[in-house]
Amino acid sequence: MVEINDKNDVFETLPWLSIESVGKSASLAIIFKKNNRLQIITEQVESREGVQDSLLPLIERIAESSVGSIQGMSKFVLINGPGSFTGLRVVNSLIHGIAFGLNRHVASVSLFELFAFAWLVSDRGVASIKSENLVVNVALNARLGEYFCCSVECNYLGETKVSGARQIFEWHIDLKDMPNVKTSAEISTWRNQENVLFCPNLTDFSFAKLLRELNLDIDKISFSVLAMLYQLVMRRNWLHPQEICPLYVKNRVAQSIIERKFDPPLNLRDLSVRDVPLLKQIEEQAYDFGWSKGNFVDALNENYIAKALINNSVMVGYYFWQKVLDECHLLNFTIASERQRKGLGNWMLSQLLVSLRAKSITAIYLEVRPSNDTAISLYSKFGFSIIGRRKNYYPGKESREDALVMKRTILI
Secondary structure, X not given: OOOOOOXXXXXXXXXXXXXXXXOXXXXXXXXXXXXXXXXXXXXXXXXXXXXXXXXXXXHHHHHHHHHXXXXXXXXXEEEEXXXXXXXXXXXXHHHHHHHHHHOOEEEEEXXXXXXXXXXXXXXXXXXXXXXXXXXXXXXXXXXXXXXXXEEEEEEEOOOOEOOOOOEOOOEEEEEOOOOEEEEHHHHHHHOOOOOEEEOOOHHHOOOHHHXXXXXXXXXOOOHHHHHHHHHHHHOOOOEOHHHOOOOOOOHHHHOOOOHHHOOOOOEEEEOOHHXXXXXXXXXXXXXXXXXXXXXXXXXXXXXOEEEEEEXXXXXXXXXXXXXXXXXXXXXXXXXXXXXXXXXXXXXXXXXXXXXXXXXXXXXXXXXXXXXXXXXXXXXXXXXXXXXXXXXEXXXXXXXXXXXXXXXXXXXX
């Protein structure tokens, strides 16, 4: 059951723009309100070679024709993959830039979830099945005899109601595990599972029932339109643009420019008291007035959340933070001095923000020296703003130094 009307909060957040470039072409769609009804317009770029040069002018043109300008867009919806490496990079970078520049939020969904959604809402699907734990197995053609495979968990919520009279789609959809690549030999066994969608196409599904419930008249469903419909009824969390990233399944392709510099790739692990000697060594090399051995021991004994950034079994950075109600106080965020200005701080901060959102943290606070231009630039890039100043907070060689207090809100 889906109910969308002019009393619904969805109307208050429109218009949205949806965009994707997962295959040989790209598509985009804009949904907006007109005369208290939902309307969607959509366009397609047929050649992937023209995507990079064509998308921005196309977005500007249809935005102007529907809502006046691209500045009128309230939210963005993005298909994060899997798909063409170049296409995903181009679209993610484009939406990141636009949304960040306009201070807008983004919803991100995978093709695996979209096909499971299409199966559930299709007239030939299983929307009538009431299962608390239904698994849909999706295999997408990765070419060269390989397939992107993932199991999608679909939990039936029953007659769920929120915000008074508003009803939402009665299924919760999420990836059950991380996508993986299977060869032609492996896929034959994998296909013996129940509820398998093997190399599905949008034309395999009928969306007539869903479109009737939404009171929409659309001739053709593209991936960008499907992503828009998915967000309308599933209400995925809106993310800060810095939190979105492409979903690559092949590891060597999946690595970011930063990660490809390091082999083995970067990872985070929990810190313990055994790490204190190395922590103190890195701290002393990075700061004139850093944490002492006692500070590290106290923080670890207080059970603050503490992670080490590891590359090739070597600690190259770390962070400590304290939870205060539903907020985070970032106490220490350090990259080893010889590893700075290589993108490691970007990677570690992005991972921290993702983990905070998963823990339902609503805001993050930190202090930084006004003289630390590099750190201030990093935090500002990730949406932090200066909200105050603590006088004589830090020790100094000749006199004490103030601390700038910075804050970033985290969308849940």
